[in-house]
Amino acid sequence: MKAKITFSLVVALALALATPGVRISATPNPQAKSGVDRLYVIDCGDGTGSDESHWTPGVNVGTPIGFPGHCYLIHHTQGWVLWDTGIDDAVAQLPNHEEVFHEWGPGTGPIWRKPITLAAQLEEIHVKPSDIKLMAVSHSHPDHAGNVEMFPNTLMLVQKVEYEWAGSRQDTVGFNKKHPVKLVDGDLDIFGDGSLVLLSTPGHTPGHQSLLVRLPKTGPVILSGDAVHFQTSFEHRYVPDNNWNKQASLQSVDKLAAVIAKEHAQLWINHDQSQSDSQKKLPAYYE
Numbered sequence: 001m002k003a004k005i006t007f008s009l010v011v012a013l014a015l016a017l018a019t020p021g022v023r024i025s026a027t028p029n030p031q032a033k034s035g036v037d038r039l040y041v042i043d044c045g046d047g048t049g050s051d052e053s054h055w056t057p058g059v060n061v062g063t064p065i066g067f068p069g070h071c072y073l074i075h076h077t078q079g080w081v082l083w084d085t086g087i088d089d090a091v092a093q094l095p096n097h098e099e100v101f102h103e104w105g106p107g108t109g110p111i112w113r114k115p116i117t118l119a120a121q122l123e124e125i126h127v128k129p130s131d132i133k134l135m136a137v138s139h140s141h142p143d144h145a146g147n148v149e150m151f152p153n154t155l156m157l158v159q160k161v162e163y164e165w166a167g168s169r170q171d172t173v174g175f176n177k178k179h180p181v182k183l184v185d186g187d188l189d190i191f192g193d194g195s196l197v198l199l200s201t202p203g204h205t206p207g208h209q210s211l212l213v214r215l216p217k218t219g220p221v222i223l224s225g226d227a228v229h230f231q232t233s234f235e236h237r238y239v240p241d242n243n244w245n246k247q248a249s250l251q252s253v254d255k256l257a258a259v260i261a262k263e264h265a266q267l268w269i270n271h272d273q274s275q276s277d278s279q280k281k282l283p284a285y286y287e
């Protein structure tokens with residue numbers, strides 16, 4: 001067992017060193033205090049699909065699947081930061097609070113339900129949309145970028161290629177060009193203190209990104225957007241059949257695996273049901 005652990009460590013280290021593109025600019029001084037002090041996990045929609053294998057090709061063919069959707073609100077000493085904005089709150093007003101997509105043809109779903117809004121959850125912890133200093137979206141799909149215009153004055157961080165690609169396909173949310181935006185090209189240490197680092201993880205879409213959050217008590221956490229959809233996707237490297245680029249998707253998962261090994265980080269997967277069930281949700285928070 002010991003030999004196996006040592007071998008795993010060597011492999012992890014070799015992977016970290018060999019994987020191109022893993023450059024986390026600010027490796028924090030362990031004595032330094034993280035600028036981040038809380039992270040809220042927010043319910044941002046609840047999806048169902050009739051066939052899991054759209055996300056896990058060749059596996060669980062025809063098996064119905066349920067998947068949650070989340071947004072994450074982070075408090076940094078410089079202000080509130082929102083990661084992903086979820087399914088549009090307007091869906092809460094539709095019959096059954098649901099919106100039906102036809103991603104693989106008529107009647108294929110997924111169906112997204114939104115019984116509780118992002119606005120109501122922010123209100124519950126007395127955070128006004130105008131209090132949000134920065135926002136970032138992992139990518140431009142509607143379950144991640146649905147409420148961007150609830151925060152019309154909040155600077156949005158998005159990868160430049162995603163910004164340009166968004167709106168070119170029906171299954172994306174086109175960004176309002178009047179919205180204040182900072183276009184990012186690659187990894188970015190947002191506040192320069194290593195506490196919040198955008199990681200470029202293209203593949204699901206051309207400019208997909210993830211967020212490394214260094215929490216003072218919980219430790220480092222990666223919010224992975226749709227770089228992987230489920231825990232099994234990470235373990236078995238499943239690439240959904242509608243990802244923009246399969247090779248880039250696999251490289252991005254390898255990149256995340258290298259960061260996880262290097263930082264001893266947790267991978268928080270936006271749509272993983274059992275992981276979501278184990279997490280505390282707003283108004284509770286992680287420190």
Ligand SMILES: [Zn+2]
Nearest residue numbers: 141143144226
């Ligand atoms: Zn998604």
